[in-house]
Amino acid sequence: MPKDTAILDAALDLFETLSYGSTPVPLVAERAGVGAGTIYRYFPGKEGVVNALYQRWKQALAAAVVDGLDRSQPAALIFEGIWRRLCGFATANPAAFAFLETHHHGPYLDAGSRGIATDLDRSMAGLLAEWQRAGSVRAGDPQLLVAQVYGGLVGVTRAYRDRGTELPPDLADQTIEGAWNLLASPSNRRRS
Amino acid sequence: MPKDTAILDAALDLFETLSYGSTPVPLVAERAGVGAGTIYRYFPGKEGVVNALYQRWKQALAAAVVDGLDRSQPAALIFEGIWRRLCGFATANPAAFAFLETHHHGPYLDAGSRGIATDLDRSMAGLLAEWQRAGSVRAGDPQLLVAQVYGGLVGVTRAYRDRGTELPPDLADQTIEGAWNLLASPSNRRRS
Amino acid sequence: MPKDTAILDAALDLFETLSYGSTPVPLVAERAGVGAGTIYRYFPGKEGVVNALYQRWKQALAAAVVDGLDRSQPAALIFEGIWRRLCGFATANPAAFAFLETHHHGPYLDAGSRGIATDLDRSMAGLLAEWQRAGSVRAGDPQLLVAQVYGGLVGVTRAYRDRGTELPPDLADQTIEGAWNLLASPSNRRRS
Amino acid sequence: MPKDTAILDAALDLFETLSYGSTPVPLVAERAGVGAGTIYRYFPGKEGVVNALYQRWKQALAAAVVDGLDRSQPAALIFEGIWRRLCGFATANPAAFAFLETHHHGPYLDAGSRGIATDLDRSMAGLLAEWQRAGSVRAGDPQLLVAQVYGGLVGVTRAYRDRGTELPPDLADQTIEGAWNLLASPSNRRRS
DNA sequence: GATGAATGAGTTTTCATTCAT
DNA sequence: TATGAATGAAAACTCATTCAT
Structure with missing residues (x-):
């Protein structure tokens, strides 16, 4: 699975479970199986996600x-x-x-x-x-x-x-x- | 207006405008016309509010x-x-x-x-x-x-x-x- | 000593020793004898300092x-x-x-x-x-x-x-x- | 132009404009027309540059x-x-x-x-x-x-x-x- | 009771460096 | 040899909460 898709899928799960505001970016990264910094290679930031x-x-x-x-x-x-x-x-x-x-x-x-x-x-x-x-x-x-x-x-x-x-x-x-x-x-x- | 009501009214406004996650407690206090510490006399914390x-x-x-x-x-x-x-x-x-x-x-x-x-x-x-x-x-x-x-x-x-x-x-x-x-x-x- | 003065004095020492770029804000705070967050009450950020x-x-x-x-x-x-x-x-x-x-x-x-x-x-x-x-x-x-x-x-x-x-x-x-x-x-x- | 010279020239420009501390190595590489990893073949690191x-x-x-x-x-x-x-x-x-x-x-x-x-x-x-x-x-x-x-x-x-x-x-x-x-x-x- | 200055834990974000290609 | 995507350690910064006044 391409990394940006993995990140979006992980974010979907977590934002629905924990809400956007209380989901730390590193948790999205972990769930997506990528490093925390990688999210910022694909998206301009948490809001970008x-x-x-x-x-x-x-x-x-x-x-x-x-x-x-x-x-x-x-x-x-x-x-x-x-x-x-x-x-x-x-x-x-x-x-x-x-x-x-x-x-x-x-x-x-x-x-x-x-x-x-x-x-x-x-x-x-x-x-x-x-x-x-x-x-x-x-x-x-x-x-x-x-x-x-x-x-x-x-x-x-x-x-x-x-x-x-x-x-x-x-x-x-x-x-x-x-x-x-x-x-x-x-x-x-x-x-x- | 009793202070707890003022706090809840301010919180309602702000939570709707900014979302719960990005509303700082001190801002609620300011909007309610009370000190930040006062909120903790009336409610156990932000979640309590x-x-x-x-x-x-x-x-x-x-x-x-x-x-x-x-x-x-x-x-x-x-x-x-x-x-x-x-x-x-x-x-x-x-x-x-x-x-x-x-x-x-x-x-x-x-x-x-x-x-x-x-x-x-x-x-x-x-x-x-x-x-x-x-x-x-x-x-x-x-x-x-x-x-x-x-x-x-x-x-x-x-x-x-x-x-x-x-x-x-x-x-x-x-x-x-x-x-x-x-x-x-x-x-x-x-x-x- | 007022806290903002303490912060500026600590920053002066550290910026001269380590350079601005490699002085972490928490180190300035420690040297000034205040919490890291306190710096942001007195200055808008590191550049503000x-x-x-x-x-x-x-x-x-x-x-x-x-x-x-x-x-x-x-x-x-x-x-x-x-x-x-x-x-x-x-x-x-x-x-x-x-x-x-x-x-x-x-x-x-x-x-x-x-x-x-x-x-x-x-x-x-x-x-x-x-x-x-x-x-x-x-x-x-x-x-x-x-x-x-x-x-x-x-x-x-x-x-x-x-x-x-x-x-x-x-x-x-x-x-x-x-x-x-x-x-x-x-x-x-x-x-x- | 040899790559190490290109790197040093790019670094000179950027360090003067942005300061050493806020010049990312990948930016030096881009300006020099080489890959980020290449810098590490010619220099031991940013300080080496x-x-x-x-x-x-x-x-x-x-x-x-x-x-x-x-x-x-x-x-x-x-x-x-x-x-x-x-x-x-x-x-x-x-x-x-x-x-x-x-x-x-x-x-x-x-x-x-x-x-x-x-x-x-x-x-x-x-x-x-x-x-x-x-x-x-x-x-x-x-x-x-x-x-x-x-x-x-x-x-x-x-x-x-x-x-x-x-x-x-x-x-x-x-x-x-x-x-x-x-x-x-x-x-x-x-x-x- | 009420305050708000101070805090530090917990965020978001950056970036020097690595390594599979 | 050269690359640049990926990383994670470390940075700047925010803010819920406390406590001396």
């Missing part, structure tokens, strides 16, 4: 959600596709998904990291706005709807984490109905 | 949600009452509401703090379970439903925060329909 | 040279007065005098420190320019003459230092003739 | 001063020859000349380097002692006289450096009168 980590996973999340989406389908089906990808991503990378939420407001995140986060939100809001015009999604500020439905998924993953349980493979099945009904206009709601 | 802060606000939130709830009404109305109280609390105490979420997983929280958090979740889940038995809420693990709907509110408050906008007075109106439809069984859904 | 030290002694030197100078006397006598003050300062504070020279070009000196150094040079050059107009000092760029004659004193103090000998009380007597003849116009030279 | 540098230039200075000196001339003329050589050396190698002064007291200089420095001083002092016996130079400790007159030259080169100006080609003309008058016995002084 969090930001690289945040951007890496936020981009991975964005890619996972958007890649290969068939936009010709009805809204409910496209949404289901997105939701399944989101849940799949969270299940496959629970620590990374949690990390993205926990550190969303970290004062150590730089403009680049914040920018990536905003981009994803905006493109989702754009999709919702289309569906609102088509009548399949109810009225309301699309960015807030995205925030509410996405926040719901975050809440569920947190609940599993609080319980000490892994995210289940059928996470999407458990949550899709609530998620879609939160958004859908009356005639487009799910019945089962 | 976060925990007191967390418990204070989590209890305030629980009280705000539950107090004076009329349980004889139909589920949809009770839920609306709870939701309005929740939104009212978040609007009135946005920093505290954000703090509770941001620090939910802090490794510095002690058993007492975690316990309070769990209690509130559980009592909400109990209510939902009742409503499931009565047919007004759809099937599913009640704790996860609570987590999903509550996570939605957290998501919306974050979105406002990201925008740099205050939470609006009609926050509940904006979000209640989505929130209830996320939970409700088909025949109990809101139409507008 | 050198700069404070430089400014303190450069100002002391300027004061020692200029204070109570009787400008109504003939040039040769005024110069002798200045020279005796300079030599007296160097003899009384040999480490400080050496420090000022050794660190004159240190890249860690800030604008404030450089400014003080320049001020003293300029006021001496102004005096020389007067004497040139009066015919008692030979022609030439006054700033360079100041640099040459002052450099001579620095050279002599270095020579004593290299020998491991203290500066002698009659340093001025040993050097005044050469110093003045370096500057004087032919008819004003010293004969003994 | 400064010492080689010091000795190289101190020897070059000694050679420049002494080579081809016609000792049969009168003292004033021999001195003028030496002074012109000194000034020529400083003008041709200003960084090296400054380096020799700046690092004169560096605690990283070894016995070899200090020895070379002392040798040059002593041979100059010997010359002065001869001239004292012949009556052309005034009385006084010859080593101190050497130190004073040489210090004057150092002071002047510093002054140019402080101004950000290159040393002028007529440096010797500007300074020879002062230098010789500092040393000369009354009847041997220069008149213009």
Whole structure:
């Protein structure tokens, strides 16, 4: 494994377990199997590590959600596709998904990291706005709807984490109905 | 203002702005208008401050949600009452509401703090379970439903925060329909 | 002794013995009889210490040279007065005098420190320019003459230092003739 | 250019700009156009580099001063020859000349380097002692006289450096009168 | 009780040096 | 022989906590 990847993986684990503030850099190094100084060859400093980590996973999340989406389908089906990808991503990378939420407001995140986060939100809001015009999604500020439905998924993953349980493979099945009904206009709601 | 309150208020502000890890205790003291040593007369240490802060606000939130709830009404109305109280609390105490979420997983929280958090979740889940038995809420693990709907509110408050906008007075109106439809069984859904 | 003075005195000793670059801050603290952290209460950092030290002694030197100078006397006598003050300062504070020279070009000196150094040079050059107009000092760029004659004193103090000998009380007597003849116009030279 | 010369040249530049203490070895290597490890093939370490540098230039200075000196001339003329050589050396190698002064007291200089420095001083002092016996130079400790007159030259080169100006080609003309008058016995002084 | 100057343990970071290639 | 990535020892600096006033 390349050293920068090893460092980011170690940092992800430790930042989630101990929090960013109380993870000493040498501990990240040890966990990554490299010398403490090596971290500074790959990243400009501790903040550089969090930001690289945040951007890496936020981009991975964005890619996972958007890649290969068939936009010709009805809204409910496209949404289901997105939701399944989101849940799949969270299940496959629970620590990374949690990390993205926990550190969303970290004062150590730089403009680049914040920018990536905003981009994803905006493109989702754009999709919702289309569906609102088509009548399949109810009225309301699309960015807030995205925030509410996405926040719901975050809440569920947190609940599993609080319980000490892994995210289940059928996470999407458990949550899709609530998620879609939160958004859908009356005639487009799910019945089962 | 009593000194312990002044200290907690200052800590709330600073922990939200700078994060717990990078807020020096002397800065909290300065902001609170007391000497650095004084903090140690009222709290056992920095961790004591976060925990007191967390418990204070989590209890305030629980009280705000539950107090004076009329349980004889139909589920949809009770839920609306709870939701309005929740939104009212978040609007009135946005920093505290954000703090509770941001620090939910802090490794510095002690058993007492975690316990309070769990209690509130559980009592909400109990209510939902009742409503499931009565047919007004759809099937599913009640704790996860609570987590999903509550996570939605957290998501919306974050979105406002990201925008740099205050939470609006009609926050509940904006979000209640989505929130209830996320939970409700088909025949109990809101139409507008 | 006030702590900041103790710190500066310890720093002076150590910077002269070990050089600025190889003096660890904790060693300065130990020598000053304070904790390592205390240095950062009084100075913004290691560079803050050198700069404070430089400014303190450069100002002391300027004061020692200029204070109570009787400008109504003939040039040769005024110069002798200045020279005796300079030599007296160097003899009384040999480490400080050496420090000022050794660190004159240190890249860690800030604008404030450089400014003080320049001020003293300029006021001496102004005096020389007067004497040139009066015919008692030979022609030439006054700033360079100041640099040459002052450099001579620095050279002599270095020579004593290299020998491991203290500066002698009659340093001025040993050097005044050469110093003045370096500057004087032919008819004003010293004969003994 | 041979690699060891490239390394020494790079080191000279950097040590003068950044000081010895804050010049990283890898930066010297980069500037010299070699790999960091290569420096350790030519020198035993960073201290080895400064010492080689010091000795190289101190020897070059000694050679420049002494080579081809016609000792049969009168003292004033021999001195003028030496002074012109000194000034020529400083003008041709200003960084090296400054380096020799700046690092004169560096605690990283070894016995070899200090020895070379002392040798040059002593041979100059010997010359002065001869001239004292012949009556052309005034009385006084010859080593101190050497130190004073040489210090004057150092002071002047510093002054140019402080101004950000290159040393002028007529440096010797500007300074020879002062230098010789500092040393000369009354009847041997220069008149213009 | 209240203070805040002082501390030193624990951070982040740098960089001379090594050694596998 | 030359390299430069990797290292870890040592540096600068921060800050939770104490305690004399």
